[in-house]
Amino acid sequence: MRAMFLTTETTDCGNHVRAWNSLGLRAEHVVFHYKNINNDWQLIDKAREYQPDAMFYIGAHNGSGIPGIKTLCKLYDIAPLIHLCCDAADAPWHSGLTAYHNKGCFDLQVAIDGAMNVPVDLSVLTPIDPKPFMVTPQRDIRCGFSGGAQTGCRRGDIIQSLEWFSKLTVRKRTAKGDYNGHARFMRRCRIVLNDSQTGTGTSNHIKGRVVEAGFANCALLESEGSPIGKWFPEDCYILWRDAQDAARLIEGLDDKTINHAAKRLAEEVRKRYTARHIYSTILGKIGLHVGST
Structure with a gap:
């Protein structure tokens, strides 16, 4: 399977390519800068040169450098084109997803944040490279x-308060996105805190951190309102309501509860949500298979 990823320069996009490569394959990765000058012609030239069996597109919902509808349709004519949307649950994406559908830009649009009842063809979880x-x-x-947890928003303010007044240890995202350092930090944790709210704070989704916690063998503290119950049995996670409740759980959970939640999450992730499971599900929807041509 010759795959090509056309993505923005953000760290998370590189991680999705890394997850594909963890299958023993090697994808061609072409980056565009969604806030800069448009370089659509380069994307088309690269696709024609590489002649992939499938292309994965990861973009942004706004920006001057986002490939236009005509460009996406030209890419669609070169090889099967799949849109991976990391924030499909967030409202600013919905008009764009609908426009892409109406114009026939993609063979498949996929929410990789577990979002339900949004204008996509398939919902899955985030593919993760387990090796780190x-x-x-x-x-x-x-x-x-x-x-990332900037102050001035709900997530950032809660995390800062828990760092100051509870036993939460925070590793802030670096500019270069050291994923190995991120993974090593999570492996040091007995419990990992997650907030399921989207960037706008208007909805909830399944962050990649949930799957990562499974590979890191951590117990997961997940915020109430998360759709996690649609993807995992209830003994795989522990819900928190607000900062006070999270602090109580961080300090008061006993070893038996922590170890059981960590064990169950790890089991479910490895059984149902590996990168191979996820990419196989995506490609299977359009009649392709991982590892085949």
């Missing part, structure tokens, strides 16, 4: 959070 989580450092962090 195979390290075995000491479990010296009771509860941790690794990722």
Whole structure:
């Protein structure tokens, strides 16, 4: 399977390519800068040159450098074109997803954030490369959070308050996006905190951190309102309501509860949500198979 990824320069996009490559395959990765000058012609030239069996597109909902509808339709004519949307649950994406559907830009539009009842053809979870989580450092962090958490929004304010007044250890996202460092940090944690709200704070989805926690063998503290119950049995996670409730759980959960939740999440992720499972489900929808041509 010759795959090509056409993506923005953001760290998460590179991680999705990394997840594909973890299958023993090697994708061609072409980057465009969605806030800069449009370079659509280069994307088309690269696709014609590489002649992939399938292309995965990961874009943004606005920006001057986003490929236009005509460009996407030209790419669609070169090879099967699949749109992977990381934030399909968030309202700003919905008009664009609908427009892409109406114009016939893609063979398949996929929400990779577990979003339900949104204008896509398929919902799955985020594909993750498990290899960075195979390290075995000491479990010296009771509860941790690794990722972006700017103050001035609900998520950032809650995480900051838990860092100051509870036993939450925070690893902030670096500009270069050191994924190995992120994975190693999570492997040090007994519990991982997650907030399921989307960027606008108007809806909830399944973040990649949920699947990562499974590969890291951590217990997951997930915020109420998350659609996680549609994807995992209830003994795979522990829900928190607000900062006060999260602090109580971080400090008060006993070893038996932590170990059981971590074990169950790890089992379900490895059984149902590996990168091979996810990419096979996506490609199967358009009659293709991972590892075949």
